[in-house]
Amino acid sequence: MGRPDDTRNDAVSRHKQPSAAVTYDSRWAGDLRSAMLCSAVVLGLLLLIDWGAGSLTAPRATLWTALAMLLFLVLYPARVSAGEGWLASRGLLRERRVRTDALVSVRCLGGVSQRLRLRDTEGGRLEINPKVLLDNPELWHRFARDADESAARGHLTCGATALRRMSERIDRETAQTVFKVSGLD
Known part of the structure; x- marks a missing residue:
């Protein structure tokens, strides 16, 4: 018997790119x-x-x-992957996926463990640890490019500030890493 979100998953699956275009969490x-x-x-x-x-x-x-x-x-860690227009998190039992080129909201949730909550126009929801994006520049750049596309289309109604803060944090941490590696720390 099909679940109510099967039609949404089919639409996202059709949007999925070949495996060569998929980026995975390296850690x-x-x-x-x-x-x-x-x-x-x-x-x-x-x-x-x-x-x-x-x-x-x-x-x-x-x-x-x-x-x-x-x-x-x-x-057990969730396996985060991204392709052109989507971001997915696979746990032991199921995979959650959102269309990053059709994001409606991006929220940073604080607390003991920070979470990034994403929601797309088709009702897809996903929560991931923002550290995954911080630790994987390829995932971040793919996600940020698609989120910018979503904002340009007018879909992203909530979360532009959260994305900007996340981008600033990633830029800051990348600069600190470059300074450490080059000895300018």
Whole structure:
């Protein structure tokens, strides 16, 4: 049975470019390794402590394994990718996608973990960590170019200030990196 947003996903899929034009988050593999390592270390420590106390049993080992798997699910990083006119975030179970050339709003959400909330004209919604765009200049440039196109078309009604601040932040951090690498720090 189809979901209500299947027609929107079909429209976005038609807009999708060939895989050669897709840009991916370059740090995703490292984040995935970190999530696996953290979960394995927690599992190892729990089993070691339980074994050292002499209380390790099969049901307890199963419980610790389930706890480590739950930790992995919480830490699993979303894989962000972008193509011409779209940005996607793929988690374990589903992929969310927005048309960046038809953005309606861009909002920066503060708090413990900053989030960038995007919404397009077709109702697509996506939340990503802005650090992904900061750490991946190719993703940022593709996203910024399409967002500028959306603003030029008059679609972007909310978020021009958030995009400008994000651009300034990326420019500032890029300049700081260049100064550090060149020794002018």
